[in-house]
Amino acid sequence: MTEAGKLNRSAAYASILVASLLLTLKAWAVWSTGSTAMLGSLADTTLDLVASLATLLGVWVAAQPDDDNHRFGHDKAEALAAMFQVVLISISALSLALRAAGQIFAGARPQGAGDGIMVSAIAMLATLALLAWQRRVIAQTRSIAISTDHLHYKSDLALNLAVIAALALDQYAGIGGADALFGLLIAVWLGWGAWKASQQAIEQLMDQEWPDEKKARFLEVVARHPELKGLHDLRTRTAGNRDFVQFHVAVDPDMTVRAAHDVMDEIEDKLMAEFPGIEILIHPDPEGLVNETGLAAQDLLADAQSAPARSG
Incomplete structure (x- = not known):
């Protein structure tokens, strides 16, 4: 297993340990206080544990080497694990919102705020670590x-702080309904976090192109090679922590196959230095031959080479 794989697994194990500890503490706090906000925190922690187990499975599968059936690797297992977490968070948010709404209409209030506040404070310290x-x-x-x-546990900090505020306002300030209201706000927070967390995973599963800034940096590196006469049909994607790119380059039509191969190797070396671990596929074409149409036929190298002149 690679060093990156070992680090990812260590982070997943740490998440499982923290979630297990907090699950026990919050279950006791819910029994002690009857707080809806604390129940929301317990539900979130329960899903934290399940999600962390899914994360462990995802990073374990992603760390497996390429094989005959997965020539591009298993890196998308991480995106699948992330989407599984998103589904769990969404279910938690909906369930909590329904319970909070029911408590608002019923006028129920929590008891034993001190226990809940203590547990939430411990949870915040463990989460920070x-x-x-x-x-x-x-x-x-x-x-x-x-x-x-990481995004989910970052939201836990705000969630636990909200639980403390809800219990304190309800029990010590005498503001009825504060617990249920904060429970509803936590549900909205979880739903928004699920939406944001889903975006990067969806981008990877759908093989979305790199951001424009990253593409521009990539083209700037390629444009440094004097033998290239053009570049078109650039395609990029990311899976897990690996980047994939393929493109056509134009070279002198009289260049030998060996010379063209050497040029491709030099380009790959420069790109590997700038983008470590990248997977590259280059198709050389004789200058003037472009079989593609539309955007795929656009010469991106000319734009990249003229960029320094425009900026100067």
Whole structure:
């Protein structure tokens, strides 16, 4: 297993450990207080545990080497794990919203706020420690599964703070309905977090093109090679922490196959230095031959080479 795979698994194990600890504490707090806001926090933590298990499975599968049936690797397993988390978070948000609405109409109030506040404070400390480790792992691996898990646990900080505020306002300030209202707000927060977390996973599963800034940097590197006469039909995508790119380049029609091969190798070396771990497929064409039509036929190299002149 690669070093990135080991780091991702360590972050997933850490998430499972923290979620298991908090699940036990919050279950006791719900029994002690009857708080809807705390119940929402418990539901979120339960899903944290399930999602962390899915994350572990996702990063484990993604770390498997390429095989005959998966020549592009297993990296999309991370995006699938992330989408599974999104589904769980969405279900949690809907269930919590329904319970909070029912409590508002029934006028029910929690008891024993001190226990709930203590548990939420402990949860925040444990979550801060986990987030610190996840940030370190994400910086080195760019794992989408760990990133989604990280986003979820970041929302937990606000969630636990909301639980503390709800219990304090309801029990100590005497503001009836605060607990149910905060429970409803937490549900909205979870739903919004699920929506945001789904976007990157969907982009990878749908093989969305790189952002314009990344493409521009890629073309700037390719444009440095003097032997190239043009570049078109650029296609890019990302799966897990791996980037894939393919494109056509125009070279001198009189260049030998060996010379063209050497040029392609030089281009790949430069791109690998700028984009470590990238998978590259280059198709050389004789200058003037473009079989593609529309946007695929556009010469992107000319734009990249003229960019420095325009900016200067």
